[in-house]
Amino acid sequence: xxxxxxxxxxxxxxxxxxxxxxxxxxxxxxxxxxxxxxxxxxxxxxxxxxxxxxxxxxxxxxxxxxxxxxxxxxxxxxxxxxxxxxxxxxxxxxxxxxxxxxxxxxxxxxxxxxxxxxxxxxxxxxxxxxxxxxxxxxxxxxxxxxxxxxxxxxxxxxxxxxxxxxxxxxxxxxxxxxxxxxxxxxxxxxxxxxxxxxxxxxxxxxxxxxxxxxxxxxxxxxxxxxxxxxxxxxxxxxxxxxxxxxxxxxxxxxxxxxxxxxxxxxxxxxxxxxxxxxxxxxxxxxxxxxxxxxxxxxxxxxxxxxxxxxxxxxxxxxxxxxxxxxxxxxxxxxxxxxxxxxxxxxxxxxxxxxxxxxxxxxxxxxxxxxxxxxxxxxxxxxxxxxxxxxxxxxxxxxxxxxxxxxxxxxxxxxxxxxxxxxxxxxxxxxxxxxxxxxxxxxxxxxxxxxxxxxxxxxxxxxxxxxxxxxxxxxxxxxxxxxxxxxxxxxxxxxxxxxxxxxxxxxxxxxxxxxxxxxxxxxxxxxxxxxxxxxxxxxxxxxxxxxxxxxxxxxxxxxxxxxxxxxxxxxxxxxxxxxxxxxxxxxxxxxxxxxxxxxxxxxxxxxxxxxxxxxxxxxxxxxxxxxxxxxxxxxxxxxxxxxxxxxxxxxxxxxxxxxxxxxxxxxxxxxxxxxxxxxxxxxxxxxxxxxxxxxxxxxxxxxxxxxxxxxxxxxxxxxxxxxxxxxxxxxxxxxxxxxxxxxxxxxxxxxxxxxxxxxxxxxxxxxxxxxxxxxxxx
Amino acid sequence: xxxxxxxxxxxxxxxxxxxxxxxxxxxxxxxxxxxxxxxxxxxxxxxxxxxxxxxxxxxxxxxxxxxxxxxxxxxxxxxxxxxxxxxxxxxxxxxxxxxxxxxxxxxxxxxxxxxxxxxxxxxxxxxxxxxxxxxxxxxxxxxxxxxxxxxxxxxxxxxxxxxxxxxxxxxx
Numbered sequence: 009x010x011x012x013x014x015x016x017x018x019x020x021x022x023x024x025x026x027x028x029x030x031x032x033x034x035x036x037x038x039x040x041x042x043x044x045x046x047x048x049x050x051x052x053x054x055x056x057x058x059x060x061x062x063x064x065x066x067x068x069x070x071x072x073x074x075x076x077x078x079x080x081x082x083x084x085x086x087x088x089x090x091x092x093x094x095x096x097x098x099x100x101x102x103x104x105x106x107x108x109x110x111x112x113x114x115x116x117x118x119x120x121x122x123x124x125x126x127x128x129x130x131x132x133x134x135x136x137x138x139x140x141x142x143x144x145x146x147x148x149x150x151x152x153x154x155x156x157x158x159x160x161x162x163x164x165x166x167x168x169x170x171x172x173x174x175x176x177x178x179x180x181x182x183x184x185x186x187x188x189x190x191x192x193x194x195x196x197x198x199x200x201x202x203x204x205x206x207x208x209x210x211x212x213x214x215x216x217x218x219x220x221x222x223x224x225x226x227x228x229x230x231x232x233x234x235x236x237x238x239x240x241x242x243x244x245x246x247x248x249x250x251x252x253x254x255x256x257x258x259x260x261x262x263x264x265x266x267x268x269x270x271x272x273x274x275x276x277x278x279x280x281x282x283x284x285x286x287x288x289x290x291x292x293x294x295x296x297x298x299x300x301x302x303x304x305x306x307x308x309x310x311x312x313x314x315x316x317x318x319x320x321x322x323x324x325x326x327x328x329x330x331x332x333x334x335x336x337x338x339x340x341x342x343x344x345x346x347x348x349x350x351x352x353x354x355x356x357x358x359x360x361x362x363x364x365x366x367x368x369x370x371x372x373x374x375x376x377x378x379x380x381x382x383x384x385x386x387x388x389x390x391x392x393x394x395x396x397x398x399x400x401x402x403x404x405x406x407x408x409x410x411x412x413x414x415x416x417x418x419x420x421x422x423x424x425x426x427x428x429x430x431x432x433x434x435x436x437x438x439x440x441x442x443x444x445x446x447x448x449x450x451x452x453x454x455x456x457x458x459x460x461x462x463x464x465x466x467x468x469x470x471x472x473x474x475x476x477x478x479x480x481x482x483x484x485x486x487x488x489x490x491x492x493x494x495x496x497x498x499x500x501x502x503x504x505x506x507x508x509x510x511x512x513x514x515x516x517x518x519x520x521x522x523x524x525x526x527x528x529x530x531x532x533x534x535x536x537x538x539x540x541x542x543x544x545x546x547x548x549x550x551x552x553x554x555x556x557x558x559x560x561x562x563x564x565x566x567x568x569x570x571x572x573x574x575x576x577x578x579x580x581x582x583x584x585x586x587x588x589x590x591x592x593x594x595x596x597x598x599x600x601x602x603x604x605x606x607x608x609x610x611x612x613x614x615x616x617x618x619x620x621x622x623x624x625x626x627x628x629x630x631x632x633x634x635x636x637x638x639x640x641x642x643x644x645x646x647x648x649x650x651x652x653x654x655x656x657x658x659x660x661x662x663x664x665x666x667x668x669x670x671x672x673x674x675x676x677x678x679x680x681x682x683x684x685x686x687x688x689x690x691x692x693x694x695x696x697x698x699x700x701x702x703x704x705x706x707x708x709x710x711x712x713x714x715x716x717x718x719x720x721x722x723x724x725x726x727x728x729x730x731x732x733x734x735x736x737x738x739x740x741x742x743x744x745x746x747x748x749x750x751x752x753x754x755x756x757x758x759x760x761x762x763x764x765x766x767x768x769x770x771x772x773x774x775x776x777x778x779x780x781x782x783x784x785x
Numbered sequence: 786x787x788x789x790x791x792x793x794x795x796x797x798x799x800x801x802x803x804x805x806x807x808x809x810x811x812x813x814x815x816x817x818x819x820x821x822x823x824x825x826x827x828x829x830x831x832x833x834x835x836x837x838x839x840x841x842x843x844x845x846x847x848x849x850x851x852x853x854x855x856x857x858x859x860x861x862x863x864x865x866x867x868x869x870x871x872x873x874x875x876x877x878x879x880x881x882x883x884x885x886x887x888x889x890x891x892x893x894x895x896x897x898x899x900x901x902x903x904x905x906x907x908x909x910x911x912x913x914x915x916x917x918x919x920x921x922x923x924x925x926x927x928x929x930x931x932x933x934x935x936x937x938x939x940x941x942x943x944x945x946x947x948x949x950x951x952x953x954x955x956x957x
Contacts, residue, residue, distance in 0.1 A: 068876060070906035113836070114936050115880035119814070126813040134880070136933025376955045380916060498893075 013061050019074045019085045022093040023054050054078035058147055060140060062133040064115065066096055073131055075118065075144060082107070082120060082148055084131050097130055107148035109141055118145055158539070158587050193501040196508065197321065200278040207274045214267035215326070219333040221260035225253050226478045227341065234471030238462045267326075275322040283314050286510045293513055313503040320500035328493055331486035338479045345472055349451055353480055356443040357487065363440055364491045367433040374429050378422040385415050441484045448476045523601040529608045529689040530593050531558035531720035533579070537588035540574060548574045549743045552588075561721040563731035565762055566740035572724045575740070576692050579722060580609055592690070610688030612712075614695035616679030620664030623652055626678055627659075630686040638685060645714050646681035647707040648674070673704030680711045691716060693723040705730070728766050737762060797855035801862035804846075806870045816874060818846055818854065826854055831874055837922055837938075840879075844871065882908065884929075884939045887949035897952060903937065910937060919956045927957060 058077040065071025065086060072087045073096070083098040099120055106121040107130075116138050118130045133141050150157045201208050232249050236242050287310060342350040392399060392408055399408050452473040459467035533556040540549045549571045556562055564572045577583055578590060581597055590597040597605065610630075618626050627642055628634040634642075639659065643649040651674055655661040663670060663678075670678070683691065693712065709730060712723075716733075725731050737754055739747035739761050746761055747754055754762040799820060809817045809827060818829040826848050834843035834856065844857045857863065860871055882903035889900040897912045910931045912918045920928040927939040939945065942953050 064880075065906075068880070068905065070882075070903075070908055112877065113879045113881060117877075122812075124812075126810060127815050128812070129814045129877075132877070132880075134933075135935045136931070373951060373955065380955050 012056070012059050015059050015061070015074050015076065015085075016087055016091065016093070018091055018093040019076070019087050020056065020059075022085045022095050023056075023076055023078060023081075023083060054080070057151065058144060060144055062131050062137060062141070064132045064134060066131075068132065070134075075131060075141075077101075077148060077151065082130065097128065099128070099130075101148075101151050104148070104152050107145045107152065109138070109145050111138070116141060120148075190497060190501045193504050193508070194497075197278070197317070197504050198325075200281050201274055204274060204277065207270055211267055211270045211274060212329075214263050214270065215329055216333060218260055218263035218267055219330055219337060221256050221263060223334065223337055223341070223479070223482065225256050226475055226482070228253055228256070229478070230469075230471035230475040232471070233474055234462060234464065234469045238470055271326050272322065275325070276318070278321050279314060279318045282317065282507060282511075283310065286310060286314070286507050289511050289513060313506050316500055316503040317507065320496065320503075324493070324496055324500060327489060328497075331490055331493070334486050335483065335490070338483050342476065342479055345475070346468065349448065349468070349476065352447050352451060353444045353476070355447065356440065360437075360440050360443075360484075360487065361491045363437060364488050367437060368492055368495070371426075371429055371433065374422070374426045378419075378426050381415075381419045381422045385419050388412065388415055437488075441488065444480045444484075445477060448473065448480060452476055520599050522599070524595050524599050525601050526593065526595065526604045526608075529604075531689045532556065532591075532593050533690065533720060534591040534594075535575075535588070536591065538575075538578065538585050538590060539587035540578060540583065540585055542574075542583075547743050549578075552740075552743075552745055554738060554745060554748070556720055556722075558720055559718055560735040561716055561723060561733060563734035563737040564722060564724045564740060565728065565731070565737055565765065566746075570740045571743040572740055573694065576611075576694060576722060576724065579690070579692065580611060581605055607686075608689040609692065610683040610686045610690070611692045611694065612676070612679050612683050612715075616675045618663045618670070618675060618678065620662075622657075622660050622662055623655075623678060624659040626663060627681045627685055629682055634685055639681075642681040642685040643678075645684050646677045646711040648677035648681050648711075651677075671704075673708065676704075676708055677711060680708065680715055684715050689719060691719045691721045693721065693725075695724050695726060728762075728769055797853075798843075798858050799846075799855045801857065801859060801864075804857060804863060804867065806863075806867040808870070816870065820855070829854070831871065831878060833875070833879065836879060836881075840875075844875070880905070881936055881938050882906075884937050884945065887945045890948045890952045892952050899949065899952075901937070908937075910935075915952070915956055919953075921957065925957060927953065 056076055056078055058075070060075045062073045062075065063070055065073055072089075074085045074087060076083045076085060080102070081098050081100055082104070084096045086094045086096050088094075099122065103122050104120055105123050105125070108119050108121070110117045110119055112132070114135055115132050116135065117132045118141050119127050120130050121127050147157045228249060232246075236245055236249070290310070339350070342353075389412070392412070399405060452468050455468035456462075456470055456473050459469060462469045462471075533554075535552050535554045538549055538552040539547060541547045552571075552575065554562075564575065566572050578585055579597075581602065584598060592600060592605070607630075619629065624636070624639050625632075627639050627648075631638075636659070640649060643652055643659075652659055652661070693716075705727075713733065723731060723734065731737060732751060734751070736748060736750055738745060739754070741761060747757065749757075754760055755766065757763055803821050805819045805822070806829070807817055807819075809815055815827065816829045816831075818826045826846075828849040830847045830851070832845040832847060833840055834845055841860055842858065844860050846854045846857065848854055857871075860868060863871065882905040884899075884901045884903050886902040887899050888902070889898070891898045892915075897915050899910045899912070901908055901910055910929065912929055913932050918930045920930075922928055922938070925942045927942055929937045929939060931937070939953075942950065942957055945953075
């Protein structure tokens with residue numbers, strides 16, 4: 009079971025020995041209470057049902073402490089770093105009434121309430137462990153009530169840790185940036201290019217030939233120097249050699265252009281494939297996935313992370329391959345020509361690499377600060393400008409100017425720091441990279457002097473000296489790029505991994521492998537002991553049971569946050585229940601083919617969402633193949649046809665962002681038309697008439713009246729009068745079903761919640777009426 | 786009793802001598818409050834009005850339903866027993882560790898790891914996306930939120946040494 013952490017041996021021994029102790033090194037403050045009747049019994053092997061470590065010690069500092077629950081007792085054992093365990097508290101389960109948690113500032117406490125009502129603090133924990141101990145409190149409560157611990161408790165409550173380095177893994181990605189296998193990620197990234205083998209092979213070939221042609225002229229120049237210029241021989245070769253040099257450079261450029269064009273197509277195709285696959289996956293994931301992640305962070309995956317990848321795939325990989333080829337080819341040529349000098353030239357390279365890394369880090373930090381300060385400044389400007397009326401109304405111009413001056417000065421300092429760092433480090437770096445050149449001049453120069461006839465077998469020739477100098481200059485740029493490449497590679501593989509995590513995510517709400525096809529749902533809905541919570545910490549629904557016959561209209565009533573909308577989310581199977589079951593026509597909702605279910609459940613929301621497009625597109629959203637006549641019939645039934653026909657562009661009126669402005673009532677009626685056309689067997693109306701005037705409400709009510717005929721309907725409404733037509737009303741209070749019955753039955757309950765709500769609304773209505781009468785007078 | 790106004794929109798600020806705080810019973814961890822020895826509340830909770838800018842002033846007293854009973858303006862003037870209980874309860878309720886020293890600060894691709902000494906003991910803090918997880922409480926004073934949602938106060942970033950400053954300078 010997941011509520012078991014493995015405690016150190018001395019902690020578990022503390023329980024065994026605790027009751028019979030004295031002289032065994034363990035202390036027991038209140039061992040008398042352990043078995044509830046004051047007698048001291050030994051527990052030979054108490055079966056531990058729950059054991060969890062908290063990170064706060066008894067003195068309120070960070071430390072290790074254990075909550076242990078066996079068959080009879082709830083105990084808390086302190087564990088010190090020297091391996092000693094100490095029972096701080098022990099209570100018999102039979103003497104407890106309740107276990108609950110208390111939320112403190114940046115921590116929490118597990119409280120045990122005994123039968124006399126006295127509350128004892130068992131232990132405290134840091135905020136990060138709140139979910140774990142909320143589960144523990146529920147488990148202890150189940151032990152007290154002698155019930156089975158619900159299976160959902162303890163599942164996934166602990167943050168997952170990286171199995172390699174032990175760092176906590178971010179909840180929304182589960183990717184350890186330190187430990188990802190860069191090669192595997194890179195290979196997977198490249199595998200997106202495999203469907204295009206021709207382009208891939210062509211690009212590789214162009215890279216190799218292009219790089220070779222790029223370094224060849226330097227070799228030819230050496231031949232020109234040693235065979236023509238210095239010995240003054242073969243003067244007639246000069247035009248041909250120059251022609252060859254131009255030809256080679258021209259071909260190298262042409263090949264690079266070709267390679268660039270092929271690469272642009274191929275790399276962007278990879279990015280396009282990844283983006284499309286990731287988006288498809290996001291669409292297929294359940295709402296539970298979205299709840300755990302902020303929309304911003306998901307947006308970042310699709311935009312920022314894919315952009316990061318784009319930069320790397322389009323430029324990075326090419327740069328990497330070309331640089332590697334260039335380095336290998338140049339090094340090979342140098343080593344073959346004069347290996348001793350080559351090794352000498354390489355001496356400053358490690359220093360250059362080291363310094364480049366250090367300097368990049370410093371520059372990166374100063375640049376980061378600059379970006380941070382700059383974005384802070386523009387944020388401040390935009391918020392003050394948008395609140396300029398308030399600033400002026402309270403005559404605070406001078407103070408705002410002073411605040412801006414301070415921020416602006418910080419920006420000035422940050423900017424100066426960046427410029428200074430730039431001005432300092434780059435010349436130094438430039439100097440260090442040229443150190444190799446001086447080595448060549450020094451050693452190569454001496455060899456050339458000792459070879460006055462400039463003969464290849466008698467030491468270094470002038471041509472080779474020039475070739476060395478040219479090649480070393482050519483080598484430095486790819487080398488310094490490669491040192492920065494390591495960082496780029498890490499960043500991009502991390503981005504790739506985050507995107508792959510989306511692509512690999514498994515939806516919580518899955519189509520069962522043995523899913524039942526239900527082409528026509530009758531509409532009988534049963535809820536059996538349903539429990540649900542979004543964060544596993546606090547129950548939103550508990551023990552909800554209800555049976556609804558086909559065609560019934562159920563009005564859901566209750567205060568804000570009572571759990572009405574959650575119930576509706578479960579009926580649409582946006583989430584799965586954690587305990588209990590929802591049956592539709594006797595089949596568990598989790599067994600029904602998701603497509604069949606969704607196509608027969610229709611929703612009209614409080615704030616109807618219209619997509620950018622025409623009115624006709626929006627009505628036909630669920631059935632894009634609907635005929636024009638069907639669309640108009642649906643609109644007519646929804647009391648929408650008349651206002652649509654008044655628009656100049658009729659059903660072709662463009663709505664949504666930057667489209668025609670529709671009133672709340674008009675949007676609502678379009679969304680009802682959408683639901684009518686969808687023709688669902690089970691209909692959900694979520695506050696469909698919340699924000700419209702009485703006249704519009706009447707029109708919507710009429711439309712709804714036509715819509716619900718013959719369908720099982722669940723309706724949430726704040727205006728209780730709108731639920732008059734409901735077959736039955738269900739009052740939900742703090743996640744539980746509090747009252748069920750017809751309007752009249754519930755009104756007959758003297759202390760009923762529904763009755764109170766209706767009375768309150770009537771008083772408010774009366775007040776409104778009185779106010780409007782006064783206005784008329 | 787001037788401070789116990791009947792108007793529900795008035796703040797009720799108790800004079801120190803009006804208030805007595807004590808445990809309901811030796812076995813009970815909850816707090817009981819009596820005002821002028823006339824009215825009494827069980828299961829009283831406390832909350833600071835200005836936990837960062839003035840933690841000792843204006844301590845709110847709330848009943849079991851989390852409705853405010855009133856405020857204590859100056860906890861120093863309470864009777865010693867009440868004051869001692871309030872100290873214990875504040876210490877319990879307000880945990881936020883204060884970072885006193887940073888021994889290791891390491892940043893790898895947006896994941897920052899600090900090994901720190903706090904007034905509550907040593908701890909390793911792992912922060913993802915420093916910019917979104919840090920809040921400035923004042924000049925050189927920061928609040929950091931780690932990957933698990935735990936908060937840490939850094940009363941003076943400049944006193945934490947160059948190792949921490951290199952990483953944190955970006956956000957102050």
